[in-house]
Amino acid sequence: MPDKPHFRTVIEPFIIKSVQPIRMTTTEERERFLQDAHYNLFKIEAQNVLIDLLTDSGTGAMSSEQWAAIMRGDESYAGSLSYQRFESTVKDIFGFTHVIPTHQGRAAERILFTVMCKEGNVVPNNTHFDTTRANVEYRGAQAIDLVIDEGRDPASRHPFKGNMNLEKLEKLINNVGAKKIPLCMITITNNSGGGQPVAMENIKAVRKLLNKYGIPLYFDACRFAENAFFIKLREKGYENISVPEIVKEMFSYGDGCTMSAKKDGLANIGGFLCTNEGDLAQQEKNLLILTEGFPTYGGLAGRDLEAIAVGLREVLDEDYLLYRISEAKYLGEGLTDIGYPIVQPPGGHAIYIDAKALLPHIPQLQYPGQALSVELYRRGGIRTVEIGSVMFGKVDQKTRVETPGAMELVRLALPRRVHTQSHVDYVLEVAKEVYANRESIPGYRITEQPPFLRHFMAKFEPV
Numbered sequence: 001m002p003d004k005p006h007f008r009t010v011i012e013p014f015i016i017k018s019v020q021p022i023r024m025t026t027t028e029e030r031e032r033f034l035q036d037a038h039y040n041l042f043k044i045e046a047q048n049v050l051i052d053l054l055t056d057s058g059t060g061a062m063s064s065e066q067w068a069a070i071m072r073g074d075e076s077y078a079g080s081l082s083y084q085r086f087e088s089t090v091k092d093i094f095g096f097t098h099v100i101p102t103h104q105g106r107a108a109e110r111i112l113f114t115v116m117c118k119e120g121n122v123v124p125n126n127t128h129f130d131t132t133r134a135n136v137e138y139r140g141a142q143a144i145d146l147v148i149d150e151g152r153d154p155a156s157r158h159p160f161k162g163n164m165n166l167e168k169l170e171k172l173i174n175n176v177g178a179k180k181i182p183l184c185m186i187t188i189t190n191n192s193g194g195g196q197p198v199a200m201e202n203i204k205a206v207r208k209l210l211n212k213y214g215i216p217l218y219f220d221a222c223r224f225a226e227n228a229f230f231i232k233l234r235e236k237g238y239e240n241i242s243v244p245e246i247v248k249e250m251f252s253y254g255d256g257c258t259m260s261a262k263k264d265g266l267a268n269i270g271g272f273l274c275t276n277e278g279d280l281a282q283q284e285k286n287l288l289i290l291t292e293g294f295p296t297y298g299g300l301a302g303r304d305l306e307a308i309a310v311g312l313r314e315v316l317d318e319d320y321l322l323y324r325i326s327e328a329k330y331l332g333e334g335l336t337d338i339g340y341p342i343v344q345p346p347g348g349h350a351i352y353i354d355a356k357a358l359l360p361h362i363p364q365l366q367y368p369g370q371a372l373s374v375e376l377y378r379r380g381g382i383r384t385v386e387i388g389s390v391m392f393g394k395v396d397q398k399t400r401v402e403t404p405g406a407m408e409l410v411r412l413a414l415p416r417r418v419h420t421q422s423h424v425d426y427v428l429e430v431a432k433e434v435y436a437n438r439e440s441i442p443g444y445r446i447t448e449q450p451p452f453l454r455h456f457m458a459k460f461e462p463v
C-alpha cells in the first residue's frame with residue numbers, strides 16, 4: 001500500500017496509450033436502434049453503444065507489458081515456453097500443484113464437474129454463477145446456494161455479504177450425507193449476489209467444517225484479487241498484510257479452483273483449473289485433450305497464456321485495486337445520492353440497481369429491469385444488463401403461465417481499466433435524467449422468445 005493518500009481523488013493509476021473512439025449517437029438514432037433490436041440490448045451493435053457496462057468479462061484493457069508479452073508468445077503445440085511462464089505464475093500466486101489451461105471459466109467448470117460429480121450428487125456454493133449451476137446440473141447433480149441471509153437483502157451493509165452460511169452448510173451435509181457431496185465451492189467475489197466479498201474468517205471456518213466430513217473445497221476464483229483487497233480493507237488483522245500474501249492464504253484453504261482469466265486475469269480470453277490432487281489432474285487433462293487441447297495450451301494461443309501471466313501479476317497491484325473498487329464505489333454512491341435503490345454496499349466489479357423498488361408502477365411481468373435498461377440506453381447510449389424476470393422468469397411450457405424471478409435487478413458492470421471518471425460522471429448524469437422521468441417509463445411485453453436462455457434472443461415491445 002502506498003502512503004495513506006491525503007488527496008481525496010483516487011486517480012486512474014495509468015495513462016492512456018492506445019484508444020478506441022466512441023461513436024456519438026443522438027436520441028433519435030438510438031430510438032431507431034432500439035426498435036430495430038426489438039428492445040433487446042444484446043441485439044444492439046457495439047458501435048452504437050457509448051458506454052458498455054454489459055459485462056466486466058473479457059472487456060478490460062490490456063497494459064503495454066501485456067502487449068509486449070504477446071509478442072513473446074511461443075506457439076509450439078507441446079511444451080511451449082509460454083505455458084511454462086503461465087504455469088509458474090499461477091503456481092506462485094495460487095499455490096496449487098496442478099495447473100490446467102482452458103479457453104474460459106466455464107470450460108474449467110465443465111471439466112471439474114465431469115470428473116468430480118455424479119448423478120444425484122449435491123454441490124453447495126455461496127451462490128453459483130449461471131454457468132457453474134448449469135454445469136453442475138448438466139451432470140445430474142444439484143446446485144445449492146447457501147449465502148448468509150444478509151447476502152440476499154439488498155439494503156444490508158454487511159461487509160462480507162458473500163459469506164457462506166455455516167449452519168446451513170452443516171445442516172445440508174447432515175441431511176444428504178457427506179458421501180453425496182463431492183466438493184463444496186466458494187465464489188470470490190460473489191457475482192450473482194452483487195459482487196460481494198467473502199471474509200478470510202469465513203473461508204477458514206468453511207474449510208474446518210469440511211475437514212470434519214472429508215469434503216474438498218474449491219474456489220470459483222474469477223475476482224480473487226478484488227476479494228483479497230476487500231479483506232485487506234475490511235477484515236481485522238489484515239490491514240498490514242500484502243494482497244499477494246492474502247491471496248496465498250485464501251487459496252491455502254482450498255484443494256483447487258476454477259478461474260476465468262477474463263476477469264481478474266486482466267485478459268480478453270482464457271481461464272484455468274487448478275487442483276492439488278494428482279489423480280484428478282490426470283483425469284482432467286485427459287478430458288482437456290478431448291475438447292480443449294493439449295495440456296500445455298488448453299484451447300488458448302501461447303500469446304494468450306503470456307497475457308494472462310502478466311495480467312495475474314498486475315491485478316495484485318494495490319494502486320490498481322484501490323482505483324478499481326473506488327470506481328465502483330463512486331458509481332454506487334452517485335446513484336444512491338440521486339435516489340436509486342442499489343445493492344449495498346457497492347461490490348467489486350459492478351453496481352446492481354433494484355428496478356422493482358425504483359419503478360413500482362411496472363408489474364414484475366412487465367419487466368421493470370428491462371424497462372430501466374432500455375431507458376438508460378435510450379437517454380444516454382449506456383448498455384447494462386437485466387438480471388431479473390427476463391433472465392430468470394419461468395414460463396410453464398404447457399399452461400404458458402409465467403413465474404417472475406426473485407429480484408428485478410439491472411447490473412452496471414465496469415470493464416477493467418477502460419473508463420475514466422468523466423465516463424462515470426456521464427453515466428450518473430444520464431441516470432439522473434432517467435430518475436427524474438421514472439414515472440413515465442413504460443413496461444414491456446415479450447412478443448417472441450426461445451424456450452431457454454431467452455434473454456439473449458427475446459423480442460419486446462413497450463406496453
Ligand code: F0G
Pocket residue numbers: 054055056057104105106107129131132187191192220222260261262270271
Ligand atoms: N464464475 C463467475 C463467478 C463468473 O462471473 C463467470 C462469468 C464465470 C464463472 C464463467 O466464466 O465467462 O469465462 O466462462 N461471468 C461473466 C459475467 C460472463 O458477465 O458476469 P467464463
